[in-house]
Amino acid sequence: MDKFESILAEAVKQGSNIVPGAVVAVVDKDGNYVYKHVDGFNGVGKNAQPLEFDATYFIASCTKLITSIAALQAVERGLITLDEPLDKIMPEFAALPIASLNGDEVVLTPATNSVTLRHLVTHSSGAVYDIMSPALAAWRASKGEEVGFRTTGIGEEDYAYPRAFEAGESWSYGPGLDWAGLVVARLNKTTFEDYVEENVAKPLGIKSFTWHPFSKKPEVGQKLMKGSSRNDEGVLTDGPTPFWPEPVAEGGTGGAGLYTNVHDYTRVLTDLLKAEPVLLKKETADGLFTPQFAEGSNALAGLLANGEFSYQVTFNNSLESVVLNHGLGGVVLIEDVVREDYFKPKGTLTWSGMPNLLWSVNRERGLALFFATQVAPWGDRKAQALGAAFETEVWRNLSK
DSSP: HHHHHHHHHHHTTTGGGGGGGEEEEEEESSOOEEEEEEEEOOOOTOOOOOTTTTTTEEEEHHHHHHHHHHHHHHHHTOOSSSOOOOOOHHHHHTOEEEEEETEEEEEEEOOSSSSOHHHTTTEEEEEEOGGOOOHHHHHHHHHTTTOOOOOOOOSSTTSOOOOOOOTSSOOOSHHHHHHHHHHHHHHHOHHHHHHHHIIIIGGGGGGBBBSEEEEEEEHTTTBBBOOOOOTSSOEEEEOOOOSOOOOOOOTOOOOOOOEEEEEHHHHHHHHSSSSSSSSHHHHHHHHHHEEEEOOHHHHHHHHHHHHHTTTTGGTTTOOOTTEEEEEESEEEEOEHHHTTEEEOOOOOOEETTTTTTTEEEEEETEEEEEEEEESSSOOOOHHHHHHHHHHHHHHTOOOO
């Protein structure tokens, strides 16, 4: 890993031109650190301090893996199946119409396909972030509203807006996991945040999971790495800190909003490597890694067509040589991704988070990794290239 450490050291040396700092880790199925490293500072401000390994991160969409696990726990407990209609559990979601464009006119059509939990966790429900849909962007404009991620919660206030397509008929990145978190909360008669604390964090000895790092777990908030934003000149400036200010939804959100540190998040990744996981039964955990879309399906076509605006950053901002599908926990590689300066092996389950975080798990190789920094905007090429250099070194030099 000497090559990566020299790359990171140079990135830190350049400071506001690359990243202020990063924490990385590689773990095996026994929870041992095969590799871990920290370099740089906790921000680009004048008073930035050396970054520490136990720094707290706003992990954004890395939250979605935790929600997928919670949803599958509900399936294991017999509270729901992956394929039964959610009409009675989430009638407000079932009532959402489908938005399309007829020229410049937004047309709203009642949905006919029932939504299932499988649809929600694979982004095939039609629930789409409005910034990724021309029809939804036009719908927002017709109401005098701006597109953008909603931060206060889940329900009428935030994601109860039209869908972009019928359930199962395509794929696009969106708030499906937010709705899945609401399903988990309703089935278990608790808040999603409390559910995760009791059923994901505590079984693994995790202390830092929280959606409220300043009001509920201030010891976690005190260690937060400060945010940095790339300006038009390509230089990082201080802030925002935090990326997602409190108050968020009182009970937590399934699509984003979780704060934690690298050590605790890798406890979850380690569990997915085990022959006998703690959080899920082995056969249930297998579903996280199992392709869900049939060859020739509309859902797979949508996944392949929408990569540029969603998961492309997970592959160092290029979909060259990428052959994938979607599991129940993220995208899963069907073939190796092999480039001169980038490598990611088949069977890898992977996703990213808005401040340019990255996680990957590969059972065949017996390793999982996490790359953490706090840089905006999402898909920042310099930060992503650093994460890709780390991952490439891991799979080429540390795995079996």
